[in-house]
Amino acid sequence: MNMLGGFSISGPKGSFDDDSNRSRKIWLLLSYLIVHRGRPVAQRELIDMLWHDEEITDPSNALKALIHRLRLMLETLGDWPGKKMVVYRGDSYFWNADLPVEYDTELFSLRCSRAAAQGISNEERLQRCEEAMELYCGPFMPKYENETWTTPLREQYHDMYRENVLRMVELLRPKENYREIVRICNTARTFDPYDEELYYQTIHSLIQLGMQQSALNLYRRMTSLFLEHSGQAPSERVTELCRNITEVSHSTERDLVKISEQLREKEQISGAYYCKYDLFREIYRLLARTISHTAQPIHLCLFTVANQRGEIPTAGILSGAMERLASVIHVSLCSGDVYTRYSPSQFLLLLPSATEQSGEQIAERILNRFWQGQNQHDLVISYKLYPIMPAHTVAPDEDQSELAVAAP
The missing domain is CATH 3.30.70.270 (Reverse transcriptase/Diguanylate cyclase domain)
Incomplete structure (x- = not known):
């Protein structure tokens, strides 16, 4: 059962995901039951979650019909009958947590906890971090980010992922493995393009690799993105890092012709x-x-x-x-x-x-x-x-x- 970066479920006889041509409400119902698999979920709660912004004449029957369709869909996965997977008891439904199902969210949480454990060597910690990173394919259920009940979980798993990334950075820096720092921070920024710390670590590592121009280009893209998003420029911490690049790279230049060529605008001037x-x-x-x-x-x-x-x-x-x-x-x-x-x-x-x-x-x-x-x-x-x-x-x-x- 995968819920990070998308929603998919697979079994001995088949698999399907939320890209398939099925009702959005079926996926909402399934995901809600799985997320709350530790307790029975009352019919009223499910109805409010599924049709909170709609007028529906007979919500109880609509829910029963949706449950029936969900059970039929789940039966295509393997040997379990649908009623064994989605159980009805006492005016409530619940996902059978006793089934031998592996959840990527549980495994990811476990691996992050193991990576943060005390009393292990840096080599072991780095290996555990890498194992956790393999499971994070993106935000929790990204297609359902407008569903308010998914927000706390999305933030929770993202925070765990971010902590794991920065933990890896701290472990890789003494090894001077700056290429790996750039790689993992580049990946992390695809999930959170406004995280300044990830930009700082990437730019710092590019400088250490001697890739000053790449560092400056990334800083310029970051500045444009931040101004467009929030109207705020990057902090002085990042700005100072790039200011030092400029000062160092220009300190030994003595050829005025070359300097003039560098300063001159390359494109035809048009507009302000x-x-x-x-x-x-x-x-x-x-x-x-x-x-x-x-x-x-x-x-x-x-x-x-x-x-x-x-x-x-x-x-x-x-x-x-x-x-x-x-x-x-x-x-x-x-x-x-x-x-x-x-x-x-x-x-x-x-x-x-x-x-x-x-x-x-x-x-x-x-x-x-x-x-x-x-x-x-x-x-x-x-x-x-x-x-x-x-x-x-x-x-x-x-x-x-x-x-x-x-x-x-």
Whole structure:
């Protein structure tokens, strides 16, 4: 019985999994009974689990029919009758836990416990970790992640898996087996692409292997992913790791022609320059230093996406709106302008040479292009303009230009 990474069951005479063309409710019923195999499950509990969001005229008969179909399906596996596997007693059903069935979840939990046991050598512990890793094929019942009762179990098994991965990292590092660390962390990130510790261990190991460029590329992908997902850049711990790579790799370069070639953009320049927030901040500070010498007007512009109530829209609506806004900003600005994702619902723009009037014209052009062909009436796109002051000067009073534009 496998429930990690998918749901499948096999016996002496056959097997089937949740990719087969069978009713979703049959799989829900079977999995619920198996997960709760230590106790009888009342009919009412099963009905509420199966049809909690549906109107059904005769739920008791519907459940009986589903149980009958489940038993027939199970009988194709081997020599046991369906009624021996799914037992009815006292207005309740239960999965017969006395049957000689091997559950991957139980075996995985046992192997993780053995890997964490006290009083064993590092070699033995590493071997036990590897044995546990062989069983984790992915999250617990991934096709049913919207079923609330599966969430605690999914988190439980994932936490056990993550602890096992990091335990292996600690055991492999003294052996300098960095390739294996990269391999297991790469696999682990497919199950949790937002786990910063897994990125840190991968990047650190790539550096130890002399693969600095691969480490930097992974850091850049990580930064983009984190900003898109939560609006937050990686922590200083990871950033410092990659900053050291850059400093070391450039410390001995003396050929200015080669340096210039490395710095030059390889692709044809088109549209505004997009960068991460950390770099945006450094560009801002550099421009703020130059203002007192050049007297060149520079404005900061903040675009915000909200709904009519001033709240952040739902994830699906926000994702589409931010993707469209990014595209419009990119093509509406000059190649010397800079923009960044400031938060999940905001973009920040740097407009060199823009006065307040020309800055408003730019912002209006972006709004007009955004709304062309759009009919999302619950969206409101607002912007604020603010002049950049020379470094070490006091900011003016809050007289920034602001405009909110709802969907037409």
